Amino acid sequence: MRAFVLTGPGEYTVQEVPAPVAAPGEAVIDVERVGVCGTDVELFTGDMAYLQQGLSAYPMRLGHEWSGRVTAVGDGVDPAWAGRRVMGDTMLGCGTCRRCRKGHQHVCEQRQELGVRGNRPGALAEQLAVPVTSLHALPESVDPVLGALVEPGGNALRAARATEALPGDRVLVLGPGTIGLLVAMFLRSAGAEVHLMGRTEDSLGFARHLGFERVWTEDSLPGLPYDAVVDASNAVHLPGLALDLVEPAGRVVYVGLAGAASRIDTRTLALKDVTGVGVLSASPGLDVTIAAYAEGVVDPRPLVAATVGLGEVGAVLAGERPTTAGPGPKIHVDPRLG
Missing domain, CATH: 3.90.180.10 (Medium-chain alcohol dehydrogenases, catalytic domain)
Structure with missing residues (x-):
């Protein structure tokens, strides 16, 4: 073969x-x-x-x-x-x-x-x-x-669920690549108000094409309270920014991996009473993702x-x-x- x-x-x-x-x-x-x-x-x-x-x-x-x-x-x-x-x-x-x-x-x-x-x-x-x-x-x-x-979708579904976002909650997704967009799709299907932050106009324009109206660059990001933030990027500084942006008592989900070590200030994590979650692998989310695709929850x-x-x-x-x-x-x- x-x-x-x-x-x-x-x-x-x-x-x-x-x-x-x-x-x-x-x-x-x-x-x-x-x-x-x-x-x-x-x-x-x-x-x-x-x-x-x-x-x-x-x-x-x-x-x-x-x-x-x-x-x-x-x-x-x-x-x-x-x-x-x-x-x-x-x-x-x-x-x-x-x-x-x-x-x-x-x-x-x-x-x-x-x-x-x-x-x-x-x-x-x-x-x-x-x-x-x-x-x-x-x-x-x-x-x-x-x-x-299904495999990238399983990672994204786990990340979306880890936010524990309720209908109407505001969630910011950092990185509008494949995983970030899949996270955004699953969050939208659950009724969250989804915001996406990216770097290039091409990627942000494609996110708009998928129906996401609240898309931003780091410079244009509005100063809104975010109930959860998902880092789906490969940028070294964004894990720290995610922690800075999330609301106190909110949740930060890390599913992206940078090429070098990222740092967060655990004092901020504790003083804001934030829950941080890491996601590796689609394994626990594969069957649920297959069902979501089969039912047309996301396409x-x-x-x-x-x-x-x-x-x-x-x-x-x-x-x-x-x-x-x-x-x-x-x-x-x-x-x-x-």
């Missing part, structure tokens, strides 16, 4: 590699869609911390936001999985440690992360093998595009600007936008294309 292989920082090739075989407890998937995300870019550039920590290494096969159809199952797997449309959890815990036993496999110390960590090949290939325990079935109303948006498909083949992935990771791309922030890959 064909697969996109990252061989070093900025170095890649599309290779013919052996097709996966379902080991006991695994399923083989025909991949239909894969999302390219910021983690993939960091692995492409060599800036990803896992590379320095020895948790990831080249060569690697990227891709952790995916959907497809089960074509084969290994020993010990219910044969009813065959033919089902699915997406899968990125975080693959060891299954035996204390965290896994408590249902927190997404923070397992020994976890593999599909296409990211622990030498588990990712989905930027025509086929993929994964543990069947990581699979989540997709209803017919969740098409391949939506299926590949994130406008976020996808273009769908390309494996041969165009390297250019996308290097920062090039396809010539036919729309204004959205997300690029999808269909491995069946040239």
Whole structure:
């Protein structure tokens, strides 16, 4: 089969590699869609911390936001999985440690992360093998595009829910990228008054196109009381700004990651009686996100600007936008294309 292989920082090739075989407890998937995300870019550039920590290494096969159809199952797997449309959890815990036993496999110390960590090949290939325990079935109303948006959507849904915003509460989302816009969509569906802060007119204009009227730059942000603030950015200074902007007794949710250490003043956290929440991984929110997409609570498909083949992935990771791309922030890959 064909697969996109990252061989070093900025170095890649599309290779013919052996097709996966379902080991006991695994399923083989025909991949239909894969999302390219910021983690993939960091692995492409060599800036990803896992590379320095020895948790990831080249060569690697990227891709952790995916959907497809089960074509084969290994020993010990219910044969009813065959033919089902699915997406899968990125975080693959060891299954035996204390965290896994408590249902927190997404923070397992020994976890593999599909296409990211622990030498588990990712989905930027025509086929993929994964543990069947990581699979989540997709209803017919969740098409391949939506299926590949479940993983980022799960992160966003968890962040939106962590604000504990009630209808009419005012919530500020920092960073109108894929995750930030998904957070905003889930908050809007819950009745919150959503504000978005970004840097470029293109990103803010796209947010307006999605129906968000209260969009600002840092310089134009109005001095309003915010019941919760979600930092979905990669800016080093914004975690501190989020804490400064939130109302006393409010909530700050951190789902974005900067390239360097961010600092907050815990005196402010305590003196304002603010609750701070960190969100890593979509794992606990995948089923709820699938249901939200199936029911039309949110429709994130406008976020996808273009769908390309494996041969165009390297250019996308290097920062090039396809010539036919729309204004959205997300690029999808269909491995069946040239």
